[in-house]
Structures are given as structure tokens and as C-alpha cells.
Amino acid sequence: MFLDLAKKRRSVRRYLDRPVEREKIELCLEAARFAPSACNAQPWKFVVIDDPAKKERLRRAAFSGIYSVNAFAGKAPVLIIVFRTSGKLLPRIAGCFQGKEYPIIDIGIAGEHLVLQATDLGLGTCWVGWFNGKGVRKALNSPLGQKPVAIIPVGYPVPDKKKAVPRKPLEKISDLNPLKL
Ligand SMILES: Cc1cc2nc3c(=O)[nH]c(=O)nc-3n(C[C@H](O)[C@H](O)[C@H](O)COP(=O)(O)O)c2cc1C
Numbered sequence: 001m002f003l004d005l006a007k008k009r010r011s012v013r014r015y016l017d018r019p020v021e022r023e024k025i026e027l028c029l030e031a032a033r034f035a036p037s038a039c040n041a042q043p044w045k046f047v048v049i050d051d052p053a054k055k056e057r058l059r060r061a062a063f064s065g066i067y068s069v070n071a072f073a074g075k076a077p078v079l080i081i082v083f084r085t086s087g088k089l090l091p092r093i094a095g096c097f098q099g100k101e102y103p104i105i106d107i108g109i110a111g112e113h114l115v116l117q118a119t120d121l122g123l124g125t126c127w128v129g130w131f132n133g134k135g136v137r138k139a140l141n142s143p144l145g146q147k148p149v150a151i152i153p154v155g156y157p158v159p160d161k162k163k164a165v166p167r168k169p170l171e172k173i174s175d176l177n178p179l180k181l
Pocket residue numbers: 009010011012070126127128129130131165
């Protein structure tokens with residue numbers, strides 16, 4: 001059942017010193033590729049870094065100084081940098097009218113597809129939004145118009161018995177009988 005997978009996923013911040021098979025990473029990317037997006041713009045690019053020397057350079061660029069709280073991510077065998085690309089004009093214009101950032105919604109969905117596929121393959125991940133974006137762009141020599149939105153470390157999790165982070169109860173986050181309609 002999908003709900004089991006959704007409940008199984010959690011943020012993993014400690015990884016085994018075991019490489020992650022490229023085929024598994026490709027399956028995760030394939031899951032992201034099938035995500036929906038406003039006007040089918042697919043405004044994303046996933047950059048995969050598993051070479052240790054490159055990963056070290058990225059770790060320093062992304063997680064130094066005030067970003068070092070997320071230094072754990074640099075210890076994962078794989079880092080996936082999720083970029084927002086320029087995408088299509090229509091969702092950007094529609095977004096301006098609506099006060100919504102459709103590309104960011106799109107990237108959230110695609111990234112979560114990736115993360116859930118990773119969970120299904122026994123891999124641990126963590127969404128990381130707090131990092132030095134300018135540093136990452138410089139280190140990767142990213143083209144203008146591409147902005148790193150998140151970094152997703154991927155690795156086999158160190159087993160632990162930590163409890164899941166609690167969630168608000170269903171009645172607080174939903175309204176099954178709206179009265180004012
Ligand atoms: C957009 C986004 C950004 C996040 N940024 C960070 C981050 O910078 N560092 C971190 O350790 N966790 C980060 N997280 C993970 C959340 O802290 C985590 O999902 C939340 O506490 C719920 O815990 P769980 O994922 O284990 O269920 C982020 C999650 C999301 C969705």
C-alpha cells in the first residue's frame with residue numbers, strides 16, 4: 001500500500017560507508033521524471049555527484065560556515081542537487097497572477113517522487129534546503145537561469161531505533177465537513 005511507503009520514509013542523516021548502485025540512482029531519477037508539473041514545464045534538473053573528490057568540493061561549497069549544520073549531507077555517498085531551470089513562460093506568468101511559484105511546487109513533487117523511490121529501494125535521503133546556493137552554482141559552474149533549490153543526500157541508512165518525527169493529527173490538518181459552503 002502506498003501509505004506504508006509514505007510512512008516508511010523519513011529524513012536519514014547518517015549513512016553507511018557503502019556505495020549506492022548507479023542503477024538505483026537512475027530508478028530514482030526515473031521516478032522524478034514522471035512527476036506532474038504545471039503546463040508540463042518540467043522545470044528541473046538533477047545533478048548527481050558520487051565521485052569522492054567532486055563531492056568533497058561540493059560539500060565545502062555548500063555546507064561551510066552558517067550552513068555547517070547540514071554537514072551531515074556531505075557524508076552521504078551520493079548528493080543530488082535539484083536545480084530549477086527556466087522552464088516555460090506560461091506557468092511563470094500564471095504564477096505571477098496567482099502569487100504562486102509553480103516551478104517550486106513542481107520541483108517539490110518531482111523531488112518527493114525521487115525520495116519515495118529511494119525509500120522503496122531501501123535507501124535513505126533527506127531534503128536539504130539550507131545550503132550556500134551561490135557556492136553551489138559557482139562550484140558546478142551552473143548556467144545562468146539554473147538555481148539550486150534543494151540538495152538530496154542519498155545513501156544506505158545507518159540502522160537506528162529513533163521514533164518518527166510526529167505529525168499534526170488528521171483533524172487539525174483537514175476539514176471533512178466545511179460548514180460555510
Ligand atoms: C523543503 C525542505 C527543506 C528541508 N531542509 C532541511 C535542512 O536543511 N536540513 C535538514 O536536516 N532537514 C531538512 N529538511 C527535513 C525536515 O526537517 C524533515 O522532513 C521534517 O522534520 C520531518 O521529518 P521526517 O522527514 O523524518 O519525517 C527539509 C525538508 C523539506 C521538505
